[in-house]
Amino acid sequence: MKAVVCRSPGDLVLEDHQAPGAPPPGWALVAVSHVGICGTDYHIFEGKHPFLAYPRIMGHEVSGTIVETGAGVDLAVGEPVVINPYLACGKCIACRQGRPNCCVRIEVLGVHRDGAMCEQILVPAQNLYPANGLSLADAAAVEFLAIGAHAVRRARAEPDARTLVIGAGPIGLGTAIFARIAGLDVSLLDMSSERLGFAASELGFSVLDGSQASAADLVREATNGEGFDVVFDATGNTQSVQSAFAHVAHAGTLVLVSVVKDDISFSDPEFHKREMTLVGSRNALRADFDHVAASIRDGAVPLAKLVTHTTTLAATPSDLARWAHEKSGLIKAVIEIGS
Template identity: 50%
Template sequence: MKALICDEPGKLSIISRAEPKPAAGEVLVRIRRVGICGTDFHIFQGKHPFLEYPRVMGHELSGTVESAPAGSGLKAGQNVYIVPYLSCGQCVGCRKGVTNACQNIRVLGVHCDGGMAEYLSVPAQNVIPVGETSLDDAAMIEFLAIGAHGVKRGGITAQDRVLVVGSGPIGMSAIIFAKARGAHVTVMDMREDRLAFTREQLSADALLLADADAEKKAARLTDGDFYDVVIDATGNRGAMQRGFGFVAHGGRYVLVSVVREDITFSDPEFHKRETTLFASRNAQPDDFAEVVKQMQAGKVPTRALNTHRGSLDDAPRLFQDWLRPEAGVIKAILEV
């Protein structure tokens, strides 16, 4: 079969390798669409901290069942999406039902080879029928589920005033699902074009440029109260630390972002505000189901989010093009 491999930072190659043979309990999926995310770009650029090369990337996946084990409820020819988090099922996280926090988790395309290939074999529990959802939309379910999980972690309701910091794809997902819960959503970013997109396509209620006066502007927008929930989706240490100052007294702060460095905050302010701090890692099965539900309800503007597409064969060239900020990529999809 054909596969796209990242041999080393900055080098992508189309290779031929053996088609995978499903182990007991595994489904062989013919991959049809692969969403490209920031993780893939970081791998390509050599910025991912926990990765060994060479690696076949790809964790935002949809396709068609080629073969499935008896009793799986899946059948050949069925359109599916893939949950890319391979959990052990035995550790304390899995025993508690938080499989996204599995101690031994392996993520397709990161810890093991992923789906930028014609075929992929994965455990049956990680293969979900898409129903009436298109293969294009199904390839976007995973990144949207990450934002949905962050919104769930923050316990967002229609009574909340929410600030989403960072309007990349994950931040956009958080906006979508916070809005779906009826919250008033302000978006903060350094890029005015991204801010404009969130207002025009995602119905953001207010915009805040992340400049030196952002705190003063936020105070004016909220009559000095600041925000019941702040969600950081920047992946930037400085922004994550700054975000504590936008949380209202009694508010919640959700870090969808993760960085290698330590982050710090003012303990007197944290204590005074009785801030609740949440980590938000990957997503859980109910988050994926919520994405599908909101897609079917017409609450996710997938056509607007999918700004770029191309073929697996063209990916070595396209990755270089899509990395340029002026390319305006929000979500790119490869057709396999």
């Protein structure tokens, strides 16, 4: 009997030799253990995601255990893994340069195709990374932290560079944590006094409270009018991104971690006189996943403080609907599905 196999995004292949129900060659069936909930999931749940076809099973921050493998897969049944949710074609210009994170035909689990808010999921084996001593709960946090780790690596900043992270949500906090791990001198800017209070008291960051004064004045005061050497914007807010250009010092770098659907405009004379570097950062690479996992094992990432809420798969619809609006005290929520 022939089985229809989705081997890579956009390709449907018939396999004569595949046993009915078995994973296709190069793929593995994973029992889902934990799934993190991110801002994208809240937007999808509320029907506000502009680039998604419904219906859709969400979930892209995932850990699990190998249940069954297809031919040619070098992973053992029972092995705990981190799932890289970015499925790349392997053939386009980005993939040929070793940049599958920005593949021309990328498909992200939970966004472009069904994700892992379920009991089992079929995934290409190349997207499965051994957890290597991480608990399955900690392994589910690797993906969202890898976003910030990748952005920091993209910045190519020198140690002690005066650094501003705009946005104290999970992605911004992850970016700040990995900027600090990289030896940068990090401050956080946000409009939420509650989130900044958490960043200061629980994580030890210097903070600039945009609810108390204008961002321009805060940046000027913090840097003696010079601006920051490196600025990361992790807000997903068009106005914030456009304002961030003015926070960058001469010869500095602006890294756009979040993405907005709008066009971004900025003053070309201001951009050129600073000889600024503008960097886009999308998703993450295997090296970033490995760096995050190693940092968690070394105790450099305070995950116990970042994961503030947990739920079960059965309770997810009601809890996710509530957390989409009740943000007080919420940093990162995780669904506990299996073990």
